[in-house]
Structures are given as C-alpha cells and as structure tokens.
Amino acid sequence: MAQKPDNGDKLPTDRLLPGKSFRQGCTAKAAAPLAAEATSGLLGLSLPRRTALIASLAPLLPQAALARTGTGAHTSLSTHSHNTLHAPAIIRGAAPPPPLVMLDPGHGGKDPGAVGYSGTYEKHVSEAAAAELERQLLATGRYRVALTRSSDRFIPLEGRVEMAQAHKASLFISMHADALHDSAVRGASVYTLAGAASDSQTAMIAQSENSADLFGGPHVHATSPEVQQILASLVSEETRRGSTHIANQVVSSFQSRISLLSHPHRHAAFVVLKAADIPSVLVEMGFMSNRSDEAALRQAGHRAMVAGAMRDAVDRYFATTRIGVG
Numbered sequence: 001m002a003q004k005p006d007n008g009d010k011l012p013t014d015r016l017l018p019g020k021s022f023r024q025g026c027t028a029k030a031a032a033p034l035a036a037e038a039t040s041g042l043l044g045l046s047l048p049r050r051t052a053l054i055a056s057l058a059p060l061l062p063q064a065a066l067a068r069t070g071t072g073a074h075t076s077l078s079t080h081s082h083n084t085l086h087a088p089a090i091i092r093g094a095a096p097p098p099p100l101v102m103l104d105p106g107h108g109g110k111d112p113g114a115v116g117y118s119g120t121y122e123k124h125v126s127e128a129a130a131a132e133l134e135r136q137l138l139a140t141g142r143y144r145v146a147l148t149r150s151s152d153r154f155i156p157l158e159g160r161v162e163m164a165q166a167h168k169a170s171l172f173i174s175m176h177a178d179a180l181h182d183s184a185v186r187g188a189s190v191y192t193l194a195g196a197a198s199d200s201q202t203a204m205i206a207q208s209e210n211s212a213d214l215f216g217g218p219h220v221h222a223t224s225p226e227v228q229q230i231l232a233s234l235v236s237e238e239t240r241r242g243s244t245h246i247a248n249q250v251v252s253s254f255q256s257r258i259s260l261l262s263h264p265h266r267h268a269a270f271v272v273l274k275a276a277d278i279p280s281v282l283v284e285m286g287f288m289s290n291r292s293d294e295a296a297l298r299q300a301g302h303r304a305m306v307a308g309a310m311r312d313a314v315d316r317y318f319a320t321t322r323i324g325v326g
C-alpha cells in the first residue's frame with residue numbers, strides 16, 4: 001500500500017535487483033510460448049486434434065466465462081471504482097445506462113511488467129495512467145468506468161477478460177509500457193488482436209505481454225500457439241471492426257501530441273484482447289526501455305496528456321459507432 005502510485009509525481013522509484021536489467025527481464029519473458037509466431041492454424045490440424053482443442057477451449061468462451069464468474073467478478077473489483085459500476089435501475093422507457101469502458105492497467109502484484117531504463121516498474125505506470133484516464137472519462141459524464149485493478153495486485157490475463165465480460169463492457173482498453181531490447185526505440189503504439197503478428201517487433205511485444213501469466217502458476221493453457229490461433233479466429237467480424245476503429249482513433253489522437261512508433265497500429269495474438277464480443281485494444285504508452293519515454297511516463301503531466309488523448313479517442317469512437325450504445 002505504501003507503494004501505491006498516485007496521480008502526482010510520486011511513482012515509486014523501483015530499483016533493479018543487483019545484476020538484473022530490463023534486458024534480462026525481457027530475456028526471461030522470452031521463455032514463454034511464442035504465441036504470435038504460431039504457424040499451425042486450426043485448419044491445418046487433424047479433425048480429432050481440432051475437436052480436442054475446441055473442447056479444451058470451452059471454458060474460455062464468453063458464455064462459459066460469464067457462467068463461471070457470476071457475481072465474482074463484480075466483487076473482485078475494487079471499491080475504487082465502486083461508485084461507477086452501478087447502472088441506474090433499468091425501468092420501462094428509461095434511457096439505457098451509459099456505455100461501460102473497462103480499463104485494464106497491465107501487470108501488478110508479483111508481475112512488475114517491464115522494468116524501466118532507470119528501474120521504474122511498468123505496473124506502477126500503467127496503474128497511475130489508468131487512474132488518470134478513469135478520472136477524465138468520468139468527468140465527461142458520458143461513461144461508466146470499471147478497472148480490472150486499481151491496486152498493486154496480480155490478475156491473470158483470463159481474469160481480466162472475464163471481468164470485462166461480466167460487466168458487459170462496451171470497450172476494453174489495456175494499458176501498458178513495455179520494454180524492448182533496443183533502448184533507442186521510443187514512442188507509443190496501439191495493438192489489436194490477430195492470429196499472426198504484423199511484424200517481428202510486435203511479435204516480441206505480444207510474447208512479452210502474454211507471458212504475464214507465467215507469474216500465475218503452471219496451469220496456463222491460453223498461451224499455447226494453437227489456442228491463440230483459435231481464439232483469434234473466434235473474434236467476430238463486428239468486434240474486429242470495433243477494435244480497429246478504436247485503435248485508429250487512439251493513433252490519430254496521439255499523432256499530434258506524443259511521439260509514436262512508425263506504423264503505430266499493429267496487431268498480434270494478445271491474450272488480453274481475446275473477448276469475442278467486446279472491441280478491445282492494447283495501448284503501449286511508450287517503452288520503459290527508453291530513457292526519454294520512461295522519464296516522461298513518470299510525470300503526472302505527461303500521463304494526463306496521454307489519458308486526455310485516449311479520452312478524446314473514446315469520445316470519437318462512441319460518437320461514430322453504435323456499439324455499446326443502447
């Protein structure tokens with residue numbers, strides 16, 4: 001609790017353990033299955049293998065997830081967002097509640113995420129940025145907002161998706177600041193789900209983000225390449241269009257305000273983006289491996305600017321789509 005970041009310039013100054021560097025952190029993550037580089041598609045499998053895989057996926061499907069979570073996901077949400085989670089009672093003829101935007105600060109608890117150039121933990125940056133975006137979205141009066149976490153705790157990737165589904169979220173935004181081996185690379189980027197990565201750098205980022213579940217223990221089935229392929233194929237065309245739409249809005253909002261990677265809208269098999277019925281996007285707000293990006297993301301003023309750009313993107317998204325409205 002003493003390390004809980006706030007919206008001021010008080011992010012914890014995490015220091016690397018002796019002999020450890022962000023580069024080593026990335027290397028450790030590289031032991032994860034390389035989901036984004038999966039080459040065996042569903043159609044390439046034998047029928048019995050395909051049937052077995054689909055059966056093994058049943059617990060991951062949205063309906064099954066909803067049935068399993070029940071009210072559990074509600075109670076697992078923190079009191080921090082408590083006031084924003086209760087829709088007005090729906091009575092005949094009443095206006096529908098405003099759309100619910102689910103914010104997902106990456107990592108947390110025993111999973112620090114990327115460790116920055118000077119030792120900042122990604123989990124603290126993502127939590128502080130999500131809290132700021134929550135504040136800005138609520139200030140518009142147009143949305144309900146829920147967070148997958150608002151304290152420093154570990155949540156498996158599957159659990160994050162299930163929370164969004166349990167809340168019938170209209171939009172899912174995962175917030176991160178990863179590290180790359182090349183400390184010269186900087187800038188924000190935006191990711192949507194696809195079976196194959198758009199480029200090798202994106203494959204590495206997806207691999208790194210998906211490996212968060214390595215912290216959760218051995219029973220992680222969702223990171224197998226074959227399962228990743230199937231999950232990607234389950235995403236409906238409508239959801240895919242919505243995800244692309246919000247990604248484009250985020251990129252265009254960022255364009256005039258913060259530095260971007262080249263080709264800033266990319267795609268790969270991110271586990272946390274797999275909800276078949278909720279347009280989902282993952283935003284890398286910068287790279288902790290870059291000295292300038294890390295320094296900027298430690299500043300509350302910079303995080304407020306990033307959040308402001310994302311709020312504008314959410315505004316344009318809902319103004320130009322009917323998803324989640326009504």
Ligand SMILES: [Zn+2]
Binds near residue numbers: 107113114122178209
């Ligand atoms: Zn991350």
